[in-house]
Amino acid sequence: MQVTDSTPHASLPEAEGSILNYTVKLSSTSDIKQLDRIFLEGACQLLPFDYVLLHLSSANGREMRLKRCWDRGSRSYQSNWQQDALTDEQRRLVEKARLSPEGAQATAGGNRQIAAFSRQNDRGNSVSLVVQYASSVSAERLVAFRAFKRIYFNFRSFIDESQRDPLTGLLNRRYFDDCIHRALEVIGSEKSPVVLDAPRRSTDTRQLRHWLAILDIDHFKRFNDAYGHLYGDEILLLFSRIMEQTFRESDLLFRFGGEEFVVIMENANPAEAMAALERFRMAIHAHRFPQGERVTVSCGAIEVAGSLSAASLLGKADEALYYAKAHGRNRTFMYEDLVASGELSEAIINHTAGQVELF
Numbered sequence: 001m002q003v004t005d006s007t008p009h010a011s012l013p014e015a016e017g018s019i020l021n022y023t024v025k026l027s028s029t030s031d032i033k034q035l036d037r038i039f040l041e042g043a044c045q046l047l048p049f050d051y052v053l054l055h056l057s058s059a060n061g062r063e064m065r066l067k068r069c070w071d072r073g074s075r076s077y078q079s080n081w082q083q084d085a086l087t088d089e090q091r092r093l094v095e096k097a098r099l100s101p102e103g104a105q106a107t108a109g110g111n112r113q114i115a116a117f118s119r120q121n122d123r124g125n126s127v128s129l130v131v132q133y134a135s136s137v138s139a140e141r142l143v144a145f146r147a148f149k150r151i152y153f154n155f156r157s158f159i160d161e162s163q164r165d166p167l168t169g170l171l172n173r174r175y176f177d178d179c180i181h182r183a184l185e186v187i188g189s190e191k192s193p194v195v196l197d198a199p200r201r202s203t204d205t206r207q208l209r210h211w212l213a214i215l216d217i218d219h220f221k222r223f224n225d226a227y228g229h230l231y232g233d234e235i236l237l238l239f240s241r242i243m244e245q246t247f248r249e250s251d252l253l254f255r256f257g258g259e260e261f262v263v264i265m266e267n268a269n270p271a272e273a274m275a276a277l278e279r280f281r282m283a284i285h286a287h288r289f290p291q292g293e294r295v296t297v298s299c300g301a302i303e304v305a306g307s308l309s310a311a312s313l314l315g316k317a318d319e320a321l322y323y324a325k326a327h328g329r330n331r332t333f334m335y336e337d338l339v340a341s342g343e344l345s346e347a348i349i350n351h352t353a354g355q356v357e358l359f
């Protein structure tokens with residue numbers, strides 16, 4: 001990468017002042033993607049980076065990266081989520097950084113330095129930073145950057161933990177409430193087809209719509225009763241891993257509690273949404289769980305429309321789910337299809353058992 005030293009940047013005291021502002025901004029968001037963006041912006045105020053690259057990788061091998069890069073043409077920084085891999089040099093440095101709290105550093109061509117810092121949580125997910133800058137950058141600026149980076153890592157793991165279900169590592173019910181309200185606001189305002197600023201497949205330029213699905217393991221109680229609670233937990237954990245492997249990177253996966261899970265996913269049309277849910281249902285059915293057990297899942301889904309409240313979306317998806325439970329289990333139904341075929345009536349949301357707790 002050819003670089004110049006022409007990145008304009010503030011004096012050190014100015015940069016430190018603005019870092020204080022960015023630290024206040026970091027502390028006032030609970031949205032992890034916003035936190036990442038605030039950090040990248042703040043870091044570029046402090047040091048004239050050629051680029052700052054945030055690399056996220058999960059224990060199951062998913063990777064994505066957010067890069068903020070000095071663009072010589074527009075003379076400004078540009079940010080974007082990318083799915084492409086790290087370079088060999090960046091990857092080597094990240095791996096080295098995982099072994100040391102001080103990070104790892106290497107000299108690059110053109111009088112540049114590359115540094116990497118990494119933090120891993122106890123589920124094996126890690127967030128790593130790779131930065132490239134001129135070797136002439138002062139030691140004071142580097143010290144200030146390291147302090148800012150530490151604050152960011154701490155905030156990030158605090159937010160991440162508070163949004164996760166401790167058993168499965170999926171997003172939790174509380175975070176779902178935040179997400180769905182935000183999603184409905186964006187969809188309602190019709191400003192953008194993108195709900196949650198999730199990383200997208202770079203090739204997917206179609207206008208995507210969104211679906212909410214409730215997934216409920218069939219007869220889960222039977223596993224607890226037959227093999228004990230720990231075995232039940234193992235099923236929940238494996239079920240979650242299959243969710244992560246089957247759904248897309250951009251889909252949001254939640255455990256609501258017990259054996260109940262929710263997905264918010266992006267698809268172009270109802271047929272695609274149905275196909276994604278069916279693919280998951282079949283993957284669960286095909287999987288051999290410990291003790292040779294077969295597990296099945298029932299699913300009810302609905303398109304996320306800005307005109308509906310979060311409570312009624314959940315209620316309607318729950319209607320479709322209980323229709324699936326009442327009609328043989330191991331099935332997937334769309335609420336809209338059931339209403340269109342007269343199987344469900346639009347107005348009625350009235351369960352007596354196993355009800356999803358509404359807001």
Ligand SMILES: Nc1nc2c(ncn2[C@@H]2O[C@H](COP(=O)(O)OP(=O)(O)OP(=O)(O)O)[C@@H](O)[C@H]2O)c(=O)[nH]1
Pocket residue numbers: 167216217218219220221222224228229230231232233236257258259325329354
């Ligand atoms: N192992 C384990 N079990 C849980 C957890 N949370 C809830 N459960 C159990 O999940 C079971 C849910 O049972 P039910 O609501 O009757 O549903 P089900 O047996 O899946 O039956 P259907 O949903 O009607 O197919 C209960 O036995 C709960 O004790 C958990 O975190 N771990």
